[in-house]
Amino acid sequence: MSTATASPAATPETIESFTVTLMIRRFIPEIDTEPRWQDFDVELYATDRVLDALHKIKWEQDGSLSFRRSCAHGVCGSDAMRINGRNRLACKTLIKDLDITKPVYVEAIKGLPLEKDLIVDMEPFFESYREVQPFLIAGSKPKDGKERIQSVAERERFDDTTKCILCAACTSSCPVFWTDGQYFGPAAIVNAHRFIFDSRDDAGGVRLDILNDKEGVWRCRTTFNCSEACPRGIQVTQAIAEVKQAIMRGKA
Amino acid sequence: MSTTIEAPRSPYSRPPRTRGGVSWEKWGWIYMRASGVVLIVLIFGHLFVNLMIGDGVDALDFAFVGGKLSNPFWQVWDVLMLWLALIHGGNGMRTIVNDYTTRPMTARILKAAILAAVVVLIVLGTLVVFTFDPCPAGSPADLLPSFCPAS
Numbered sequence: 001m002s003t004a005t006a007s008p009a010a011t012p013e014t015i016e017s018f019t020v021t022l023m024i025r026r027f028i029p030e031i032d033t034e035p036r037w038q039d040f041d042v043e044l045y046a047t048d049r050v051l052d053a054l055h056k057i058k059w060e061q062d063g064s065l066s067f068r069r070s071c072a073h074g075v076c077g078s079d080a081m082r083i084n085g086r087n088r089l090a091c092k093t094l095i096k097d098l099d100i101t102k103p104v105y106v107e108a109i110k111g112l113p114l115e116k117d118l119i120v121d122m123e124p125f126f127e128s129y130r131e132v133q134p135f136l137i138a139g140s141k142p143k144d145g146k147e148r149i150q151s152v153a154e155r156e157r158f159d160d161t162t163k164c165i166l167c168a169a170c171t172s173s174c175p176v177f178w179t180d181g182q183y184f185g186p187a188a189i190v191n192a193h194r195f196i197f198d199s200r201d202d203a204g205g206v207r208l209d210i211l212n213d214k215e216g217v218w219r220c221r222t223t224f225n226c227s228e229a230c231p232r233g234i235q236v237t238q239a240i241a242e243v244k245q246a247i248m249r250g251k252a
Numbered sequence: 253m254s255t256t257i258e259a260p261r262s263p264y265s266r267p268p269r270t271r272g273g274v275s276w277e278k279w280g281w282i283y284m285r286a287s288g289v290v291l292i293v294l295i296f297g298h299l300f301v302n303l304m305i306g307d308g309v310d311a312l313d314f315a316f317v318g319g320k321l322s323n324p325f326w327q328v329w330d331v332l333m334l335w336l337a338l339i340h341g342g343n344g345m346r347t348i349v350n351d352y353t354t355r356p357m358t359a360r361i362l363k364a365a366i367l368a369a370v371v372v373l374i375v376l377g378t379l380v381v382f383t384f385d386p387c388p389a390g391s392p393a394d395l396l397p398s399f400c401p402a403s
Contacts, residue, residue, distance in 0.1 A: 212277075218280070248282065
């Protein structure tokens, strides 16, 4: 009986790695009065993400580097940051998609108060979010006391805006929001849109009235920065335009 | 100077929003769209009549303008263009001030200046369109253009 002879062990294929320079905008409130750029060299594979690079820096080079991340797989929306001048999720930005012949610039999202390194105060963002009442407000009991039935077309109407993960990439990419932070911002409007166009919800008029404010939808200049920044691919500017149309056609 | 950080969980405050009443921002937004469409017709019509028809740009002189401004059709056309364009432009400047000035006092001064410019230009322009007389009675003949009966 012949036994399969093991072929001479092939030398394991080495995966090419690159030295990537990251320029990170640091700000440690106990030390710095102004944010400063600091560069780090990290050895990375093409399949690594910017978040892996930040981990390597924090775990192997400088433990004081601070950033937010939770799930690390593009669902929780904790690690929105400005990478090479564009708002992205660090956990969804692959090194192979960046030009690593130049340093990769990483900084906190703009327009919100900087707390430390890549961490900003999200409270103004969530304040706006809370103001649009992002929860189901139903004025009637469901039929048979069971469920509120919705057709496929009715669900499709607001499908796009259900994808929001509240990462603030859109709101902090909006030049109107950068000025004074008073504008509701795209994320709040997207989440209002999700309930305004929900057939089961009865408080659409209330939300339209809230967004008819001086700092509401009318401050949108349709620059499309939000649609471009959204890591979930939500057509944010279109959602804002639909809310504008609803306000014009409705009573508000 | 060290940066002070507010104590954790200190409530974030933003000025309360006032609701109700007329939504000026909404009407401003609608005005920009509506006047924009009308202005496209008015301005391109104006350019076409002044620059393309007949002798084209060579026909433009004092007599041409005087003739146009004595015609009620062109008076209405020009006044519409004047009002719509100045308010459109003024409102556009106002939104730019809203978007780019961070200090409330600066914003107020700039908006007052824009309003003053718009009002002065609208008043002067309307006055000129409706009271313009190329041959004012009793003027010395040597100051009048050649087409006036008195010269």
